[in-house]
Amino acid sequence: MKMNRRQMMAATAGAAAFVATGFRISPARATPEATQEAIDAFTGGAKPETGRITLDAPEIAENGNTVPISVSVESDMTEESYVEEVSLFAEGNPEAHVATFKFSPMSGSADATTRIRLASSQNVIAVAKMNDGSVFMDTKEVKVTIGGCGG
Amino acid sequence: MRTPGILAAAALALAMGATSLVFAEPADEELVIDGEIEMQTRVEAAEDHPFDEVISGWHYRTEETRALEADSFANPGMLYVEEGEEIWNTVEGSQGKSCASCHDDAAESMAGVGASYPKWNEEAGKPFNIELQINACREQNMGAEPYKFDAPQQKALTTFIKHQSLGEPVDIDLEAGEMQSWWDRGEDLYYTRTGQLDLACATCHEGYNGQYIRADHLSQGNANGFPTYRLKQANMVSLHNRFRGCIRDTRAEFPDAFSDELMALEVYVTWRGEGLSVETPAVRQ
Amino acid sequence: MASRPRVRVPKTASAGDVIDIKTLISHQMESGQRKDADGNTIPRQIINSFTCEFNGQVVFACDIQPAVSANPYMEFKAKVNESGTFKFTWVDDDGSVYETEEQIEVS
Numbered sequence: 066m067k068m069n070r071r072q073m074m075a076a077t078a079g080a081a082a083f084v085a086t087g088f089r090i091s092p093a094r095a096t097p098e099a100t101q102e103a104i105d106a107f108t109g110g111a112k113p114e115t116g117r118i119t120l121d122a123p124e125i126a127e128n129g130n131t132v133p134i135s136v137s138v139e140s141d142m143t144e145e146s147y148v149e150e151v152s153l154f155a156e157g158n159p160e161a162h163v164a165t166f167k168f169s170p171m172s173g174s175a176d177a178t179t180r181i182r183l184a185s186s187q188n189v190i191a192v193a194k195m196n197d198g199s200v201f202m203d204t205k206e207v208k209v210t211i212g213g214c215g216g
Numbered sequence: 217m218r219t220p221g222i223l224a225a226a227a228l229a230l231a232m233g234a235t236s237l238v239f240a241e242p243a244d245e246e247l248v249i250d251g252e253i254e255m256q257t258r259v260e261a262a263e264d265h266p267f268d269e270v271i272s273g274w275h276y277r278t279e280e281t282r283a284l285e286a287d288s289f290a291n292p293g294m295l296y297v298e299e300g301e302e303i304w305n306t307v308e309g310s311q312g313k314s315c316a317s318c319h320d321d322a323a324e325s326m327a328g329v330g331a332s333y334p335k336w337n338e339e340a341g342k343p344f345n346i347e348l349q350i351n352a353c354r355e356q357n358m359g360a361e362p363y364k365f366d367a368p369q370q371k372a373l374t375t376f377i378k379h380q381s382l383g384e385p386v387d388i389d390l391e392a393g394e395m396q397s398w399w400d401r402g403e404d405l406y407y408t409r410t411g412q413l414d415l416a417c418a419t420c421h422e423g424y425n426g427q428y429i430r431a432d433h434l435s436q437g438n439a440n441g442f443p444t445y446r447l448k449q450a451n452m453v454s455l456h457n458r459f460r461g462c463i464r465d466t467r468a469e470f471p472d473a474f475s476d477e478l479m480a481l482e483v484y485v486t487w488r489g490e491g492l493s494v495e496t497p498a499v500r501q
Numbered sequence: 502m503a504s505r506p507r508v509r510v511p512k513t514a515s516a517g518d519v520i521d522i523k524t525l526i527s528h529q530m531e532s533g534q535r536k537d538a539d540g541n542t543i544p545r546q547i548i549n550s551f552t553c554e555f556n557g558q559v560v561f562a563c564d565i566q567p568a569v570s571a572n573p574y575m576e577f578k579a580k581v582n583e584s585g586t587f588k589f590t591w592v593d594d595d596g597s598v599y600e601t602e603e604q605i606e607v608s
Contacts, residue, residue: 123280127431127501128447131570133280142580158568159534166577167562171555173519173580179563180570182532210431289509292572295527298505450529450571 095161100154103161104192104202107152113192113202118151120191120203129183129209136166138175138193138201148175150194157187183209238428242275242435243282247495250288253383259491266422272492273435273500276426281447285499293375293445293497296452300376303369309360315373318357322380330378331386331494334483336393343398343483346374347454348474365473371452375443378496386440386490388483395483402484405477411468417485432501438489439482441498448501455482508589510603514581518607522553522561523576526591526599532567548573548599550592556585581607 095103104113121135138148147170153163166177175193183189186208193201247255257272274282284290304315304322319325334343337352344352347370351362363370390396406417420429421437428434442455456473459481463470471477509523526548533545545567552562561577579587584607591599 123278125278125431127278127281130450131447133284135576155568159532160566160568162566163568164566165564167559167564169559169561171558171560171580172578174578176576176578177561177563178574178576180574182568182570289507289523289525290574292525292574295505295507295525295572298507299527 095156095158097156100156100161100190103154104152104190107150107165107192108194108200111198111200113200115203116201118191118193118201118203120189120205122189122205122207124206125208125210126183127210129185131180132183132207132209133178133180134189135176135178136191136193136203140175140195142168142170142173142175144170147172147196148193149196151175151177152192152194153181154190154192155181155183155187156190157185158183163189183207185209239426240428240433242271242426243277243279245275245282247272247274247282247286249286249382255383255493255495256385257492257495259385262490265488266418267425267436267488270438270489270491271436272440272489272495272498273438274441274495274498276433276435277499277501281499281501284445285495291445291497291499292450293443293452293499296372296375296443296445296497297379299368300372300374300379303373304376309354309358311357311359313358315353318353322377326377326380328381328384330381330496331384332388334388334479334486336389336395338393341394342476343395343479345455345474345479345482346377347456350374350377366454366457371443371454374454375452375497378443378494381494382496383493386486386492386494388486388490390483390487398480398483399487401476402480402482402487405481406484410463411466413466415466417462417481436488437485438492439486440489440492441495441500443496444498444500446500452497455485506589506591506599506601508587508601508603510587510605512604513606513608516582516607517580519578519580520605521576522579522587523574524551524553524589525572525574527572528591528593530567530569530571530573534567546594548591548593550590551575552590553577553579554588554590555579555581556583560587581605583607 117139119137126132136151138151140146140148148168150165150167152165154161155163163181164179168175188204188206190202190204247257249255257274259270261267261270274285288294307314330346334345337344350373354360354362390399409416417437420434424434425436426434439455443452446453456478459478460470506526511520514520528548531543531546535543537543547565547567549565551565553560560579563575565573584605587603589601
């Protein structure tokens, strides 16, 4: 594989961040392509629309080991119309899939918050699957900083 | 006021990969835990203090990290407070005692204690921090083995005991015994450059306080939140672990935990943060 | 590994309220990506699933991968129409199951 300079820089920065965040460099890094495959597997190939889902993530994370992430999906959350699942993906992590939240009409509201590990600065993607089969997506770029002297 | 002298900016830039140093004001917000406990995180410094204002490291962290500390449920450090409470009530050693056997309810007996340590110990002829006091109790009263440095139980129990002073202002007694001479030695160490990078504590935490090295917003380096939950380790970090980490990062050999050097430094650094509320378990990057 | 769950559920609510639930459990979430000093991969050991039930029905659940941080935190909502019991379950890779329950009074 030939790398251009930008990819090389990104890979180097990623490697530094891996050490910094307690991950070790893994030969099999997720790529945007692998992430897309994971998303397709989740959606069953349905094309995600924009809107209805909001992913909240810090623009800059102080440490990639603990990054707070929230998702919120607009829905009545009734038996007729509700959010079934929301999957989170991180395209620069060793494995793209981060977590899948499973909702029900008893959730009342399709909101969830957790804390995740990000190996480097990268896009985080949230995909919501509704009970009628429609799919919505939101993406946020999170910059993962490398700390002071110790990294 | 002592100044750390001309800063080795070039050395810093090389070592930290910094291309420029940027100043940012500490966040102008108030820390109120669970909307109830108002914390003193910015206080006027004593006359002989190198700063005009003593500021908690909380103000130097991002909004997300600050929020973790403001909610005692969201704060992962509280898991270790709960673990410490269990240890407090667990009988160990040949004498069949727990901490609670002598000290009963920690909420009463330990209230304010964490704010007043390190404290002169006449018998040992040196200042004791909470960790040393716990070990002395275990050996002398419980007939139990002392904890090894940074044993999970030591960190949890120290966190639990200091947490009983949450919100209390740090206030140590320098009049007792020979505390003043330990303070003097600590002050010397604080301003002594060390390691291949030739950095003193004061280089970063006084001279460059408020600026960034790489992505790290340099705090005043106060001790009021220790043991502190660090996102990097996703665990509790003790004060002596942080001292050693900082000294290691100057590429110097670092002293043993609880050695005379680091106890002197603890006395001095704790004094620099007097007036700030105990925040244990604080949440830092 | 000893894991201690913490949950926060309101003690009372009105019928039809959507309440906020927070959960936290101590767990190091060994990712399977790290190596020990000898260069051997440290085997993965994580909490791989979380479930919240109310009076026996699943309200919210989560499939968890190694990219979820140590001491996993979950915050979510639940609609309550009657008094009852929330049951929370975490499943560890080693087969351990951690459970806790909370009551709510709904008027």
